[in-house]
Amino acid sequence: MMETSELTKKRISDYLREGKRFDNRKLLEFRDLKIELGISKNAEGSARVKLGKTDVMVGVKMDVMEPYKDSQNEGVLSSIAELLPMSSDRFESGPPGFESIEVGRLIDRSIRESGFVDFKKLCIKEGEKVWSVMIDFYSINDNGNLVDAAVIGAVAALIDAKMPKYNEEKGKVEFGEWTNKKLPLSKSIPITMTFYKINGKIILDPIKEEEDASEAKLTLCIIEENGKKYITAAQKGNEAGLSIEDTGKIFEIAEKEYDILVEKFQKAMKEAEKE
Amino acid sequence: MTEEIREEVREEKSRELVVPGEVIVSGEDFLPGDWTKREGKDIIASRFGLAEKSGRLVKIIPLSGIYMPRSGNIVIGNVTDVTFNGWLIDINAPYSGFLPLAETPRFVSKEDLQEFIGIGDIVVAKVDSVKSKGVDLTIKIRGLGKKEDGMIIKVNPSKVPRIIGREGSMINLIKQETGCDIVVGQNGLVWIKGNTVLEELFAKESIIEITKRSFISGLTEKMERWFKENKNKSMEKEE
Amino acid sequence: MSYTKRFDGRKNDETRKIKIELDIIPNADGSALFAFGDTIAMAAVYGPKQLHPQHMQNPKKGLLRVKYDMMSFSVTERKRPGPNRRGTEISKVTEWALSEVVELDAFPNTVVDVHIMIPQANASTRVAGINAACLALARAGVPMKEMCSAVSIGKLDKTLVVDVIKEEEDYEEGEGATDIALAFSSRSKKILLLQLDGQISADELKEAIQLGSKTCDKINEQLKDAIKALGKEE
Numbered sequence: 001m002m003e004t005s006e007l008t009k010k011r012i013s014d015y016l017r018e019g020k021r022f023d024n025r026k027l028l029e030f031r032d033l034k035i036e037l038g039i040s041k042n043a044e045g046s047a048r049v050k051l052g053k054t055d056v057m058v059g060v061k062m063d064v065m066e067p068y069k070d071s072q073n074e075g076v077l078s079s080i081a082e083l084l085p086m087s088s089d090r091f092e093s094g095p096p097g098f099e100s101i102e103v104g105r106l107i108d109r110s111i112r113e114s115g116f117v118d119f120k121k122l123c124i125k126e127g128e129k130v131w132s133v134m135i136d137f138y139s140i141n142d143n144g145n146l147v148d149a150a151v152i153g154a155v156a157a158l159i160d161a162k163m164p165k166y167n168e169e170k171g172k173v174e175f176g177e178w179t180n181k182k183l184p185l186s187k188s189i190p191i192t193m194t195f196y197k198i199n200g201k202i203i204l205d206p207i208k209e210e211e212d213a214s215e216a217k218l219t220l221c222i223i224e225e226n227g228k229k230y231i232t233a234a235q236k237g238n239e240a241g242l243s244i245e246d247t248g249k250i251f252e253i254a255e256k257e258y259d260i261l262v263e264k265f266q267k268a269m270k271e272a273e274k275e
Numbered sequence: 276m277t278e279e280i281r282e283e284v285r286e287e288k289s290r291e292l293v294v295p296g297e298v299i300v301s302g303e304d305f306l307p308g309d310w311t312k313r314e315g316k317d318i319i320a321s322r323f324g325l326a327e328k329s330g331r332l333v334k335i336i337p338l339s340g341i342y343m344p345r346s347g348n349i350v351i352g353n354v355t356d357v358t359f360n361g362w363l364i365d366i367n368a369p370y371s372g373f374l375p376l377a378e379t380p381r382f383v384s385k386e387d388l389q390e391f392i393g394i395g396d397i398v399v400a401k402v403d404s405v406k407s408k409g410v411d412l413t414i415k416i417r418g419l420g421k422k423e424d425g426m427i428i429k430v431n432p433s434k435v436p437r438i439i440g441r442e443g444s445m446i447n448l449i450k451q452e453t454g455c456d457i458v459v460g461q462n463g464l465v466w467i468k469g470n471t472v473l474e475e476l477f478a479k480e481s482i483i484e485i486t487k488r489s490f491i492s493g494l495t496e497k498m499e500r501w502f503k504e505n506k507n508k509s510m511e512k513e514e
Numbered sequence: 515m516s517y518t519k520r521f522d523g524r525k526n527d528e529t530r531k532i533k534i535e536l537d538i539i540p541n542a543d544g545s546a547l548f549a550f551g552d553t554i555a556m557a558a559v560y561g562p563k564q565l566h567p568q569h570m571q572n573p574k575k576g577l578l579r580v581k582y583d584m585m586s587f588s589v590t591e592r593k594r595p596g597p598n599r600r601g602t603e604i605s606k607v608t609e610w611a612l613s614e615v616v617e618l619d620a621f622p623n624t625v626v627d628v629h630i631m632i633p634q635a636n637a638s639t640r641v642a643g644i645n646a647a648c649l650a651l652a653r654a655g656v657p658m659k660e661m662c663s664a665v666s667i668g669k670l671d672k673t674l675v676v677d678v679i680k681e682e683e684d685y686e687e688g689e690g691a692t693d694i695a696l697a698f699s700s701r702s703k704k705i706l707l708l709q710l711d712g713q714i715s716a717d718e719l720k721e722a723i724q725l726g727s728k729t730c731d732k733i734n735e736q737l738k739d740a741i742k743a744l745g746k747e748e
Contacts, residue, residue, distance in 0.1 A: 002365050003355065003365070004395075005396065006393075007425060007426065010424075011475075014472065018472050022479075040585070041634055041636075042634065043588075044587075053540050059587025060587070063592070080586070085627070086556070086557075087539065087541065136592075136595065138585055141538075142541065143540070143541070175590040292741075292745040295615070295652055295657070295661055296659060296700050297738070310657065319701070321617060321657045321659065322658065323653065323655060323745070325745075337655050339543070339655035340543060340654075341543070341562065369561070407623060
């Protein structure tokens, strides 16, 4: 993909001033969401997510291990993201660049801090053996907003997942054999949304050119508990600063958007489960 | 079979899709043109596309997007680097374009290079010569140079002839119906500038429509109809 | 005890169901998915484009660069992310195979990057990758002398079979399993890839190569049909 020209960046902010975007969406509108489940048979759980032309795959693998010293009775989570060179000519082969690491860590914070997975229930024997959940993310086509697509994918893959058979005697997992048991998940779906600021306007779900035209971004992970919305993870990115006012505005928008996005997610999941 | 149908069948036969390595035609009489080569008696396709036979010449019309710069082409590119004696421009081709200092319409001193045209600027240029390390550009002619405003869309370079149309008939239709200023680069980049956002988006839509239907005959008439049908919708949005 | 009935009931010369999808990655210049049953390969092609750094450029013709990798969750025991020796080897042999069929004389100093990823594996991944890559290259409009197709041939005890699955790879009866990866050019019928693990006599190997060649002819027809079917829509 060619670098976005200054002309295009200017046009994007000109259009936004009139409340318009290149693809006719409203400023806070997400593109069409499509989810496919079980896209990789050898994974414990997997999903493919398409947000417009942005296309990603997420898989969940599990194993058993010794717990960490500071959480002797909890399962372990790890999330790794690879922004594949096949998904965009802006990504190079080689060790993960900052962008890959950023996506991986945002997936991790969203899943971990939201309490979506009950890690205490993933303890087999306190201090000795716990389950480890490994989330792997791959970008297939990057047309903006990989982070939000990634978390949708991770949540879908975790919902899709079935726990593998565990051989208690040997203390090992029987890879390739599964139980019918699902992961211990919370009913509240964590939704991650990254807000982008372009010339005073706030948008959601940018296409690549809009990402390039933005000055600052703020990622928030939201859950709902007992009718109240909570922010469980936040990260501001890119160089420009955000005013306290802007940030307050974003929090308000996020609470409203959560309901819309959860509905969009549930609808897409229903479609996915049919196939 | 009527004469018309016979004509269509003949036309179909003279243009068929081929894959690399496929024998298009056999015989000493034929001449290998673009993206074909002779092997013994056979003319073989060297690329995926439409094989076309016109008389004895056999060539491939590519369907996919590699743009091969040719001297004289108008191209639109994005400046990626400013060197001590010119500008490196991404023209969406296998080779970068280079605009030498000497090829600007007025004198630009070495200190003013960045000011005159900077990284990220869009430039409309003409291909001067194609070398093995890059493409030399010029902006000495009127109408060429940096674009200060407007928007850029990218299309498959093989669709460009359709967007321009015979003797510019299609591009003139688009300009007329949308009120936009438009420059079509042979490399698949199109620059559009309108008085309003809606005009520009409408022009963009019409170009995308053309690329979707590029294989249909009588496209100019069909687009005239399309403009009539959709112009009203576009006008409604403005009110 | 010889291998008379295949684990999944296929005939000895039958491949698993082949699935082909083109243009799966809009950002790429060409892309394709190729699957032998539940072994899935995705390929994306970018180029020809200028090769940096300059000292790696070839002034006589463009270069082909292949990177093959498997997704961590594509196999039953998770593969740790990052390059590994197997992936590096497969990247190289694939590069050698495809370099024979592409024609980049008209593009000196450029590179064509081919990326192959495996989202789901049940043996025969490198040959699925080559088929996906060939489709992606043709689709990208990269000039090629001819197409190329690939398949795995197995010798299970003394029986030759086409398109090996994991269960067959692990066969241990009699002479065990010999796994042979083959790729052929479509017109000149040259062997572009030959890799083998196991125990096989020269005569049996010749037979296996014949079987591979015949099968690749059939696969090539499917690759051709798929590319042309999409082309019609343009």
